[in-house]
Amino acid sequence: MAYYQNKEVKFMEKKKVVIGLSGGVDSSVAAYVLKEQGYEVIGLFMKNWHDTTGLLESDCPWLEDRFDAMSVAKKLDIPFHFVDLSEQYRARVVDYMFSEYEKGRTPNPDVLCNREIKFDVFLDKAFELGADYVATGHYCRKETIMKDGQEYHRLLAGSDTNKDQSYFLCQLSQQQLSKALFPVGDIVKPEVRRIANELNLITAHKKDSQGICFVGKVDLPVFLQQKLTSKKGKVFLIDNDSDLYKRDWQQAIDNPTDEVLEELSKPFMFHPKYGKKVGEHGGAHFYTIGQRKGLNIGGFPEPLFIIGTNIDYNQIYVGMGKQTPGLYRQVLKVDKDELHWIRPDEKLKVGESRRLQIRIRYRQPLQEGIIHRREDGMYVVFDQPQRGIAPGQFAAWYVEDELIGSGVIS
Template sequence: MKKRVVVGLSGGVDSSVAAYLLKEQGYEVIGLFMKNWHDDSVTISDECPWLEDSNDAMLVANKLGIPFQTVDLSEQYKERIVDYMFNEYEKGRTPNPDVLCNREIKFDVFMKIALDLGADYVATGHYCRKSTIEKDGKEIHQLLAGKDDNKDQSYFLCQLSQDQLAKALFPVGELLKPEVRAIAKEQDLITADKKDSQGLCFIGKVRLPEFLQQQLKPKEGVIVEVEKSNQIYNQTQPNFNNKLEELDYLSQKKSYAVSDGKVVGKHQGAHYFTKGQRKGLAVGGTVEPLFVIETDVNENVIYTGQGKNHPGLLRNVLFVSNDELHWIREDLAINEGETMQVKARIRYRQPLQDATLHKVDSGLYVEFKDAQSAITEGQFVAWYLDEELVGSGVIS
C-alpha cells in the first residue's frame, strides 16, 4: 500500500513543488486548498486573492493528476486566529498570526481533516526539515532549519508538538528557492513565476491597520517623542543579591509618562501600533526617523524615539511565563535553576543570536549576549541548538 499524503496546496510555488516531489517519491497525493477567509470587506483591492489562489491550486493538481478539493475553515480561522489577534491587540500586545495559523489551523484543524481522509501524513511547502532520532527506545522528531538560509521558515513552526511533527512532511526543506522555481518551470506548473504571497496567512492582501479597524475603533491620542538623553536611560543599576534579581530587573520594560517627552503628533489608536514600527507615524522634521519605543493602550499614548539605536528600543533579557512556554523537544526541557546555552531569535528572518535560557519557578528568562531591538510582548521567541529548533514561547 502506498502511503497517502494530503498536501496543503496554497496556490503558491512552494506547495505546488512539494506535491510534485511527493508524487515522484511514490506517495499517493491528495491536494487540499484551505479557504480561511471570506469577508471581502477587508481585502484591499478588488481582486479576490483566495479565489485566484484556489484556482491556481486546482490547475496544479490537474497538471500533476492528483485529486483536489477545497475545505472551508473560515469559521475556525476566525475563532482561533482572528478573534485572538483582536484580543491581543486590544491588550497592547502584538501577536504573530502565522505561527498561530500553523499550530491551530494547518497542523490541527486541517490535519484532522487529512487524517479523516485516511492520510498518513500532511505536507506543506515550508522551508524547514524534519528528522527522526531514537532516544531511550522512543522516536523523537526534530524540527530543523531549511537548507535555504534566506528562506528558512522553521520559526513559523516553533509551536508544533511531537504529535504534529510525527505526521508532518516538508518536501522543499532540502532545496533552495531558485531550485524550487526551476522544478516548477520544468514541470510547467502555473505557479512557477508567481510572486510569494504577502499579507496575513491566507487572508490575502490585507493591510493590518485596515483589518484591525474593522473591530478596534479609532481613538485619537498623542505621539510623544522621548530624547535619547532622558534620565530614564541613565539610571544606575541597583546591586543585586543574585542572578534572578538581575534578570528580573533587566527584563522589565520602561514605563513612560507624557511628561517624559514632547508631544509631536496625533494618532488614531495606540492599539494599531507596535514596538519598533517606523511607518505610519506621519511625523516629519526629525533628524533621524522616529520609531515606536512603547505603546500605552490604557492611556492611548504612543512613545517614540529617534533612530533605530534609541535606548528605548534596546533590551537584552525577556521573560516567558510557564503557561506560554513550549518545548518541541520535551526531553531537552530544563528544570528550575538550570540554564542552557542556545541561539535564539525574536522574529522571523532575524539572524540567530547567542543567548542563555534560565529556568525559574514562574517561567523562563532568555538572556541575550547583545541587546535586542524592539522585544515585543505577544511575539514569539524561538531557540535553537545548532540547526534544530527545540523550543519557543510568547514574550510576556
C-alpha cells in the first residue's frame, strides 16, 4: 500500500513537518506521503473564515472540514492541532478583495491567501510547534539548485498538468519556498484518490473545494455587499465593429518602443457615445471583465459579455458574442512596484527583453510571448491576443515548467 515504501529517505535525522490539513483529499494524502518518507508529521487545521454571508448552499463549512481533518490525523496516527487565523485572513485577504473590487479591479484572493496566510502566518504557527518545514497539498514541485555558489529554490509545475497549481503560488519568496514541501506534486490526482481509498480515509471521495480560498463558492455581489453599496447604473452595448478596436497590435512585436508598449497596454477606453443603453445593473464594482452571468439582459442573437467597467460613473460596457473584440488584448503592463521574482537571479534589468511563457489565470494554458523590462515596469506582449485581461489579476511567467516571476496587471 505504501506509495513511497521503496523511496530512500535523504536525511539521517528525522525532521518535523507541520502540514496544513484542510479536510480535503490532497492534504490528507500529502500527510501520508510525508510519514512514508520518514518525517515526523503534525497536522494543523486553520480556521480562516466562518461568515456564511453570500455563500451558495452553505458550501465549505469549516466545522465539517475540521472534523474530516481530525479523522485523517487519527487514521494516520499523527498529532492534530487547531488554529484560528480568521482575523488575519480578513485583514490580509478579504479586505484586500473588497478594496480591489471597489476600485474596479479583479483580485485573486487565492494567490494572496498563499502569500499572506499559508506561507506566512501559518508558517509562524508551525514554527511555534517546532517545525523544520511546512507542507501543503498543492499540485506543484520544488527543486533546490546551486548557481554561482548561491542556493536557489525552483517552483515547478505539478506532474499532473490538469491540476497544476503553481500559479496560485506565484507570489512566494525564496525564504518561503525554503521552508515549503509539496508531497503530492509528483502524483496525479487519480493516484491521490486511489491512495486515499486504499487507506480508507474519510476524504477519499470528498469533492474538491471550489470558489474563494477558505470561503467557498459565493454569490459575489451578495458577498461584496458586506462592505460595498449597491448602486443602480446603466449597461451599454458596444458594437463589435467599433473604431475603438482599431489597434495595430503588430507594432508591439515589430517596434516595441516605450511609447508603443505604453499605448497598446492600456485597456479600451469605453464611453456611452460608442454604444447604446441595453439595461441596468446594481453596481459596476460587482462585475468583472469577461463575465457573462448576472446581467440578466436577454433578447440578443448571442450572449452579452462584460468588456469594461467605469467605477467613477458606475457604468458597465458589454459586447455581443464570445468573439467580441472588446474581450481581446495582446499587451499588458505590470507596474514596477508590483513586480515579483521568485528567482531573483532571473530578474530582467531595465532595457532587457526575454521570450517566456505566460498565463493570466489558473488553468489557462501557457501562452507564448515576450516580456520587456522598462523603467516604469514590465510589458508583456503575447504572440496572440488574450481573452479577458483584467486589472488586478496576476500574470505569471515561466521558463518551461518553472515559474520564475509574477505581477499584478495594471
